[in-house]
Amino acid sequence: MSASLYDPNCCKYDGSDKLPKTLSEKKKKYVPKNPNCKRLQHFKVDGCLIKTQTRCDYLMLNHTDSAAYFIELKGRALDKAAVQILCSIETLKSPIAGWTIHARIVLSKVPQPELNTTNVVSLKRMLKRFGGKLEYQSKKFEETL
Numbered sequence: 001m002s003a004s005l006y007d008p009n010c011c012k013y014d015g016s017d018k019l020p021k022t023l024s025e026k027k028k029k030y031v032p033k034n035p036n037c038k039r040l041q042h043f044k045v046d047g048c049l050i051k052t053q054t055r056c057d058y059l060m061l062n063h064t065d066s067a068a069y070f071i072e073l074k075g076r077a078l079d080k081a082a083v084q085i086l087c088s089i090e091t092l093k094s095p096i097a098g099w100t101i102h103a104r105i106v107l108s109k110v111p112q113p114e115l116n117t118t119n120v121v122s123l124k125r126m127l128k129r130f131g132g133k134l135e136y137q138s139k140k141f142e143e144t145l
Contacts, residue, residue, distance in 0.1 A: 006059075006095065010048035014041045023058050025073040028106040030058070031142040038064035038145055045070075045088055054087040062145055067100040067132070074107050078136065081105045082119040089126060101130035110138045 013021040016037040023030040023042065034040060043049055043059045058071040070088050074081040085103045093101070103123060124134050135141075 006043055006049055006092075010043045010045075012042045012044055012058075016040065023060075023071055023073065025057065026108075027139065028073040028108060029140045030071050030073065030104060030106050031140065032060065033142060033144045035144060036064075038062055040145070045092070050088060050091055053091070054084050055091070056081070056084045056088040059088070059092060061096070065100070065145070066096075066098065067102065067145075068096045069102045069104055071104045072106070074105060076107060076109050076111065078105065078107060078111055079117045079119050081107070081136075082117070082123040082134075086119065086123050086126065099130070100132050101127060102132035103127055103134045104141060104143070105134070105136035106141045107136060107138050110136065 016039050018034050018037060020032055020034055020040050021042055032040065041061045045055050045059050046057050049059065056070050056072040060069040060071060070085045072081040072084050089101060127133055
């Protein structure tokens with residue numbers, strides 16, 4: 001897959017650093033760790049790749065493993081974050097057909113007990129079809145790729 005399939009003006013990082021760019025917004029952070037120096041790209045979705053409809057904040061592509069991560073940095077609304085990611089996947093899935101698709105949500109506070117709303121369940125089912133899964137944490141989400 002080449003970067004030209006998505007608008008290169010929306011690309012915020014393209015490289016294979018061990019500690020690529022942290023994605024952050026209002027004290028919420030998604031921190032990817034890349035010890036094996038895989039080729040990664042981060043795209044701004046909200047207002048760049050998708051401008052006019054419901055959308056998530058970022059899309060991270062792991063070219064080495066053919067894996068895509070749709071990332072939403074959200075307040076407390078897990079259900080709304082699920083909707084934003086669902087819509088983003090529907091809009092952007094064609095160029096990454098055949099890739100594993102994951103969703104990551106960073107909340108200001110994780111709801112207790114775990115909420116399995118219709119939208120969260122729909123997102124989990126969609127991701128399962130693409131071989132991926134939904135994970136969410138509060139404030140700071142660190143993940144080794």
